[in-house]
Amino acid sequence: MKTYTNQYINGEWVKGSSDKTIENKNPYNDEVIATIPSASAGDLDKAYKAAAQAQQQWKEKTPAEKRDIFLKWIDLVKERKEEIVEWLITEAGSTRVKAEVEYSAALDIITESASFPTRMKGEIIPSNTPGKENRVYRDPKGVIGVIGPWNFPFHLTARSLAPALASGNGVVIKPASHTPVTSGLLLAELSEEAGFPKGLVNVVVGRGSEIGDEFITHPIPEMFSFTGSTEVGSHIGELAGKNIKDTALELGGNNAMIVLEDADVDRAVEAAVFGKYLHQGQICMSLNRLVVHEDVHDEFVQKFKEKVESLPYGDPQDEKTMVGPLIAKDEVDRILEGIDQSVQEGGKLLTGGKAEGNVLLPTILTDMDNEKALAKEEVFGPVASVIKVSGEKEAIEVANGTPYGLSGSVFTKDVNRGVEVAKQVKTGMIHINDQSVNDEAHVAFGGEKQSGIGRFGGEWALDKFTTVKWIGVMNGYREFPF
Incomplete structure (x- = not known):
């Protein structure tokens, strides 16, 4: 298996500039898989700036151009199935049954997202003002910050990464420290090989104590997607809310x-x-x-x-x-x-x-x-x-x-x-008459109460990773009372 020790920033594999490190361990035997120099706040800033610049070009690509890159990405995921499964077993402690389930779920969400570029639909809505029409346009939000989890790392990171990219956004991923490869670095490598533009996908592996809050408070990202504990999700929501940033939070369950x-x-x-x-x-x-x-x-x-x-x-x-x-x-x-x-x-x-x-x-x-x-x-x-x-x-x-x-x-x-x-x-x-662990790429996924905010899957994910703009158009001129 390949050893991953670098960050992926602006299309380059670079050493993290923090003086701290993250040990990537096999949870079954505690053997160290690799030691990764951590990303610093400066590395994070470079990643967000790269994503913002690349996103401006990416959003102008035609739906067919975006789709073709997704189709290449899907082919790569299929070709490297055994490698992905092996990483899930080694790094996340997955049994083979679980790793196979996770692989299939990730492939499904990438495949579903490949259709998003042609589903970025707007509307024309009647107006109560004579001679006017209301046009509603759908646009990408800009740059999305994705915080990957360690339990279903490959799928749950792809569940945000794929729809975010397909709807025209740039992405910066902060993978879980327990699973930096399967919740980040491996996805970065696959996206690079698929042909996504340089800088569109970035991965910063770093300690929460060093870059966790800065990941949320940085001025560039417009939205954050997080899967994890309710305690951490609440903190992310608080930081995002103070800066008027949107969130998609999939949190704990009982x-x-x-x-x-x-x-x-x-x-x-x-x-x-x-x-x-x-x-x-x-x-x-x-x-x-x-x-x-x-x-x-x-x-x-x-x-x-x-x-x-x-x-x-x-x-x-x-x-x-x-x-x-x-x-x-x-x-x-x-x-x-x-x-x-x-x-x-x-x-x-x-x-x-x-x-x-x-x-x-x-x-x-x-x-x-x-x-x-x-x-x-x-x-x-x-x-x-x-x-x-x-x-x-x-x-x-x-x-x-x-x-x-x-x-x-x-x-x-x-x-x-x-x-x-x-x-x-x-x-x-x-x-x-079924158990509770179900996830289908085209169906609304999410919780109520302290289990989260927002929905993943299909059109619900498309809504979450985009914004809409109302443009009113007068055909002729309007008379005003003063």
């Missing part, structure tokens, strides 16, 4: 699967295992709470336990592994403390609850409620909290009993009933 008394329990168990333990539960959409009707609770728990205890865990390089490592040791320690606290508060540890290195065994807690530690907050790890409820109304109340509202699930044999329950759950996304 997602619930509601299993009603008429559910197909076997199918619900299969969905719950995937929705909880894919990528060790390190997904904003992961199931955190399994809200199960008392009539099927015991059957569900028994079958869920059997399925979970059969999951192979360990080295993500092993294709049989379904549960790999957490991103870092401090995450393991945090969750183990949460398990202990939940048990002290009255929860029951049914299985798991221990770690082997950075691999936390798949864990189930029962006798839980919304006030116990690991049901109260987003876990971001392989721990499921099972909550017993007496009926549909209580299930909805439990599902809504959190400040988050990202995704969710309802299991019932009556689809129409499921839809009516789903309507009452305050969340941006929810799925009937």
Whole structure:
């Protein structure tokens, strides 16, 4: 595998000018993949200026010219699939199943975005003023700052990068320090090979303490896209708001699967295992709470336990592994403390609850409620909290009993009933007889409450990464009262 140690600024691979460094580690064995000299505030300034200059030329390209570069980009992503998957396994601790899922999602969003240049439509709207027409033009916003996450680094960075470029913007990416290659540098290399203009895409790998706030307060960018924790997202929103900058924030989730008394329990168990333990539960959409009707609770728990205890865990390089490592040791320690606290508060540890290195065994807690530690907050790890409820109304109340509202699930044999329950759950996304981890490139993706602002996907992403201008046109001249 290639070693990435440089920044990508104005079409050049350059050494970061900070005296600090970032160690890129394999989360399974803590081996250092590479040491990257960090970007400084000066490097960031160069990147934003390069993006602004390149964007002026890029926005004038014809839709066909932009599309052709996207088609080349798509071909490159397909040709380098195995390399991308291998990087996701090595750098992000992805199992092969998860890496394949992520690769496909990223390819889909790039492919969807390739159609955006011809979808930059305006409107002509009637006027109440005689002889006048109202024209609404759609334009790119300018320069977009993208902060990449470490959990689905390649896809979630591409989810902002691709529509931003396709709608005519320049981009500066600040990748996650845990995954600087898959959430930034590898995408920069692919964009370079695809033929995007020099300076249009830039990647600055740097510590948040050194360039984090400056990334948001810099005068050039018009909008910021961030996927990550609600705490960090709130800080980004505050800084952006002070400078009247737009944001797209996809933040944390405390997602619930509601299993009603008429559910197909076997199918619900299969969905719950995937929705909880894919990528060790390190997904904003992961199931955190399994809200199960008392009539099927015991059957569900028994079958869920059997399925979970059969999951192979360990080295993500092993294709049989379904549960790999957490991103870092401090995450393991945090969750183990949460398990202990939940048990002290009255929860029951049914299985798991221990770690082997950075691999936390798949864990189930029962006798839980919304006030116990690991049901109260987003876990971001392989721990499921099972909550017993007496009926549909209580299930909805439990599902809504959190400040988050990202995704969710309802299991019932009556689809129409499921839809009516789903309507009452305050969340941006929810799925009937499916698990919560779904992302389709052409569908609105985003959350309510503290789970974020804005929507990704399809026309919703196009709206987010563009602005509109009203130009009123008089055919003839207007008479004024003075």
